[in-house]
Amino acid sequence: MKVPRPENEAARLAVLQEYKILDTLSEDSFDDLTHLAANICGTPIALVSFIDEERQWFKSKVGIDAAETCRETAFCSYTILQPDILVVADTFTDERFVRNPFVTGDPYIRFYAGAPLLSPNGYALGSLCVVDHVPRTLSQEQLEALQALSRQVVSQMELRRNVMTLTCVTAEHRHAENVLRRYTTQLQQALDFESRLKRITDKVRDNLDESQILQTAVQELAMGLGVSCTAALYDLDAEPSTVCYEYRPTTVARPSHVAQMVDFPELYAQLRQGYYFQFCSIHPRPSQEQVAMLACPIANDQEVLGDLWLVTEQNVAFKDLELRLVQQVANQCAIAIRQARLYQAVQAQVQSLEQLNHLKDDFLNTVSHELRTPVTNMKLAIRMLQLASLDDRYQRYVGILQTECSREIELINDLLDLQRLQTEIGSAVLDxxxxxxxxxxxxxxxxxxxxxxxxxxxxxxxxxxxxxxxxxxxxxxxxxxxxxxxxxxxxxxxxxxxxxxxxxxxxxxxxxxxxxxxxxxxxxxxxxxxxxxxxxxxxxxxxxxxxxxxxxxxxxxxxxxxxxxxxxxxxxxxxxxxxxxxxxxxxxxxxxxxxxxxxxxxx
The missing domain is CATH 3.30.565.10 (Histidine kinase-like ATPase, C-terminal domain)
Structure with a gap:
């Protein structure tokens, strides 16, 4: 007879694997409970077994030498299908087990009682069972004791898992402490950079003047990193790079100057694609000291607006934290410059719309006075012609004139009314x-x-x-x-x-x-x-x-x-x-x- 599987088999097996108990060595804490179960129930065999995917594995055993059996022949495969103790008083009278090889052969099981090992979330992982070679029953006290011992087995499993977890956590904690000590200085520097970035961001975001935005960024970076710094804006049509602001911590800044991109094609090709770079160079001074340079583009999603150049008189590359700070400052500058330019564009558009409104008002005034007046005079003249003695042909022409004149007056009135409605704010007074x-x-x-x-x-x-x-x-x-x-x-x-x-x-x-x-x-x-x-x-x-x-x-x-x-x-x-x-x-x-x-x- 094929043994059915629990409905939650996949989840049950996953929980069993979490305990990491399969194929481990014997442990006194489990062996003590197994011996105690055998003594209380008076049986020659007692087992702590776990039902794996295709086998029954014994964590603890009394009375047998086997380490595992096939799952299909395991009595415990039936135990995990129910929450209560499974008792088989006589295997010869139970259709499920009468042909079982462990009944017809060694160890000749005639009696079985197994309490399921239920995890805290309700999964039956195995059993604590007692076995005898002769038919028999257990008293109520023995059944309750077997149930209690099964709970103790689960408690030992939980304790064992918690100890393993604690061991891992302790090791990770030691490693974290080492990492923390190793990077304390870098973390403090990162916090300082974060504070400086926030200060720069607050200043540039509240400013709508491009030169003030770049001046703030250059000064803060130069003072914070102890380097020389310049900021430049591009004119992509004429391809010059105009240095808008320069700050040197030890010398007087040079006046703004213009660099032609075509003179440095390799450098500006990389910057115009949105990539930063750094290198070491020979400073053009008699001492011929070496310096490190970092160039970072000021770019948004649409275009490259300019660049930031940082120069330090040290023959070392810029650190990752310094590089990230410069990149973030460049991003904030790009956002602020875009806002400033959008604001300028909006202001120009507002002025243009105001001019258009004035032109429109002038046009409507012209329509109102210059067109309505002559059309009204025409209507009066037509009326006079209608009163005159004219033959039918001329009367028909006069009628056409009157109709077209009325259409023009209607068009003028509709235009003026529509304009009035479009310029009025809110709804009418509805009272x-x-x-x-x-x-x-x-x-x-x-x-x-x-x-x-x-x-x-x-x-x-x-x-x-x-x-x-x-x-x-x-x-x-x-x-x-x-x-x-x-x-x-x-x-x-x-x-x-x-x-x-x-x-x-x-x-x-x-x-x-x-x-x-x-x-x-x-x-x-x-x-x-x-x-x-x-x-x-x-x-x-x-x-x-x-x-x-x-x-x-x-x-x-x-x-x-x-x-x-x-x-x-x-x-x-x-x-x-x-x-x-x-x-x-x-x-x-x-x-x-x-x-x-x-x-x-x-x-």
Whole structure:
């Protein structure tokens, strides 16, 4: 019969390996417990066994000489399948063991009792078992003692593992102490460098002047490391390297000078690729002393801005800590210089935008005064011509003039209104209580004659229980009137126009924060191509539909409506499907109260 394996076999084996107990020498602490188990239970054989992947291995044994057995024939393979003691009073009567080679052959097992060795996290790793050559039973006291001894075996395992861990920790601690002593000086130097780096970073980050940024970095590095230091910025177009600041701890600094990159191609080729380098050189002085030099690029992710040069009068290379400090300072300089240049660019852009705003204001003033006045005079002159006795042909020409003049006035007014809305900050003052049942008929009434003339039909749906809408009456009137005007303009003869007004009061459990809103839907029988829907609110945009483009317009109406709706703290959407186009405007019923306050009032 094949012995089943525990469901957590892989994890159990991993825990067993953690104890590092397999194939170790005998230990008195385990042997004492094994002898004690044999004496208490009165059996000739007692074992501390562990179930490995394919074997049963004995850590301690009394009464047998074997060191291990096959797992498939091990009684303990069954013991680890349960949390309690496994007792087999007579192996001849147990189907699991009656044909076991250790029952039919040496050591002729007739009785077995095994307590599982349970780790603190509940994994059965093996057993403490007692074996006899004759059938028998154990008393309750013997069973409890065997269980207690199995716990002591686990305690010894834990103690053994803790001792090994402590030994390793002690060795590691000694090694750490040696390393700590070895690097104490370097650590202190690193802390000093960290403090200096923070000081440099704080200074350069708060500065928007490139020369001051480089001066701070050069002075701090030179004083901190006891070296000479220079900082240079590149002009990659002309390829010079301009030394902006130089600091020497023992001599007077030289004035700024320009180095041509082409004179030192190998050096600057490496720096321009973002790599540092250091070398020793002969100092150009009569004494011919040797010096060590370190060059580090000042670079960001996009470009190399310049470099830092450090010179020390010692024939030794710069240390790793010193190199890291210089690199980090160079990085901070690059960030600060980029910020300074971005700030300068933003300032220039702000000035440019201010100039453009002034030009725009001047242009609008010109439109307002220089264009509106002559167009108004033209309109008056056209009116005088209409009153004169002219034949039909001239009257038709005068009518064309009047229509085009009205379009120009409409365009000028729309431009001025749109500009005013774009420059106004915040929303409109919304403090008028509007009774929609009284207000809406006054808006639609002005379209009745036009709708009848164009053989269209208008349907208005307005609930009688609509609450008062707190808004701006003039802006709201213009929004609905503009939408109706577009609907009349683009609806063919015989077509329908529908105005539907609803109140949205979604007070569901998952929408308690929503304030009530008024929804205005203006629908008409006309199609807007899908490709045009996302652009209908753009200034001067006209749909590409040939039928729609037959109608005259400024291309500013919907842009004005969108701005007006935003000023009313609402939203506007459009959809076109099935031969119908619907504009939906949603406005808060009372925009001056928070959603929570609105909910509380309704509750």
């Amino acid at each position: 008028e209580a509007i009774a929609l049942q009284d207000w809406l008929p006054t808006v639609t009434e002005s379209f009745h004659a036009r709708i009848q003339e164009q053989q269209q039909t208008l349907q208005v749906h307005l609930p009688a229980d609509m609450p008062l809408l707190i808004s701006d009456r003039a802006s709201l009137t213009r929004v609905v009137a503009e939408l109706l005007n577009n609907a009349c303009k683009y609806t063919a003869a015989g077509g329908q126009i529908i105005v539907d007004v609803q109140c949205s009061t979604d007070l569901s459990a998952n929408n308690r924060s929503s304030a009530p809103s008024a929804i205005f839907r203006v629908s008409n029988e006309a199609d807007i191509p899908t490709a045009d829907l996302s652009r209908v609110f753009e200034k001067f945009y006209r749909a590409q539909n040939a039928q729609l483009r037959q109608q005259s317009g400024t291309g500013l109406g919907l842009a004005l409506i969108q701005k007006l709706v935003e000023r009313l703290r609402g939203t506007i959407d459009v959809e076109s499907t099935g031969g119908w186009t619907t504009f939906t405007v949603q406005l808060p019923i009372n925009p001056n109260e928070t959603p929570g306050e609105a909910t509380g009032l309704r509750d």
